[in-house]
Amino acid sequence: MWRQREPDPRRFAGRTAIVTGGGSGIGAALTRALAHAGANVVCTDVDEAAAKEVAEGLVSARGRVRAVALDVTDRDAVATVVDEVVTDAGRIDFMFNNAGIALGGNTELLGAEQWDSIIDINIRGVVHGVSAAYPHMIRQRSGHIVNTASMGGLTAAGLLTSYVMTKHAIVGLSLALRSEAAAHGVDVLALCPAAVETPLLDAGGVGGFTGRTYYLSGQGVRTPYSADRLAAEALVAIERGQPLLVVPWQARMAWRFARFAPGLMQKASTSFVAQQRERQHL
Template identity: 60%
Template sequence: MKSPTGARFLGRTAIVTGGGSGIGAALTRALVAAGTEVWCADIDLAAAERVVESIARPDKASAVRLDVCDADAVRDLVEAVVAARGRIDFMFNNAGIVIGGRTQLLALEQWNRIIDINLRGVVHGVHAAYPHMIAARGGHIVNTASAAGLMASGLLTSYSATKFAVVGLSNALRSEAAQYGVGVTVVCPSAVETPLLETGKVGDFRGRDFFLGAENSTRAYSPERLAEEVLAAVARGDGVLVVPRRTRIGWFVSRIAPRFIERRLIDFVRRQTSSSSVT
């Protein structure tokens, strides 16, 4: 059977940030399987090493410790890949965290942290890789945002804010980068089965139950399936990838009937918070 990505990833180079877990780990594996050499970069080096060791062709992936908040470190990694292989073909700005809970309970440090990782981390990746792609007249930047970057949700205020910014950055850059032959894809999934669903809980936030309830679902999406869809979207040159299908429908409805979706969200958030004494 013909691969949906053809030879698009064969003999290429990629950096995947947040490659040590969840979606980044699945992207690393899918890229190596498609013939790309991957620098699997994570603030948790041991996690990145485990991902690389689990790959059938570990010689095609390198684990590196990287904090995406550190602009110099991101630039140094991109420069090292370009120095070693002559080019950086794909920059997957995927590292991210979530913080869920009532906005009044968030400390300013939490706001700053999520902005640093989810937004500045992406900015650092773009700032470091994009000039090399322009010079090479080719390359592709893939930013992992979220469905929360297309449809804002209460109890995810800081997360939604960063993800809307990543969608805006990606869409703006796409129209500018096209003249250099550089592609930009922004990935907007709803709940994906990764450790993130149960992290970043503030106060009475319900984590996984919240994310699944928000989309009326009982199952989160598979990271492996998402990674395959991301590669296929990049190969097609799609600008925005929204999965699963019901999220695409929800996004469409939110644009033609925003008040309807907003009323549903107000009810949902009220139900999520009504059984708790926290205010």
């Protein structure tokens, strides 16, 4: 049975954090974990009502939570939220670039607007968060940037091509920035979970694609990971200064297999895609 390790309160109590996409799923879980650890959290989401609901559920938490409407594709809006937090608190300790979407199905069915949408949210949304928060962290000589990537950012299989592309970009951004940011006392972590129990599992796609069927058929994962468990482990990973958090253990095994036997992994991915096409009648 999983037993949550409590984060060190000295690491989070009184610290300031921003979470994008905080109205549901992993973002909501991160907001809860941070607030219970004593951090003061700005929970942002394009759906302001959802962010407010998360914040209202945490009125008794050790840390304060404030809900803010934010579209991460709006660079100026992201910068404004970050600057306001720094003005009010004097600093920003944690920037969680979490907002994201998924689009599944045969790649040839994706239209230009769908490609633009997933690139704008999953890549540019993270870039906007980094661009807004990182200069402040350099000046204060401390801070932690946490980017929500995916197991899909470490391995690759078709029928989720646009999503995999964006998450590979986030892993690359995170690892590259981490090596540069260390000189400024700033740390970077990329979250790379396999299927997590969030609304994203049931997000639609093109051509009749079913996300839950796809996500729970790969990497040996049959049961979705708990978003709250992922959030708790993310805080521990922050404490440890990890570059990547890859969960669950089946995902770590698949990642290692892909690194040491890329040809075999590609064959396995090709077979997996064929099975999914048959199963989902794509």
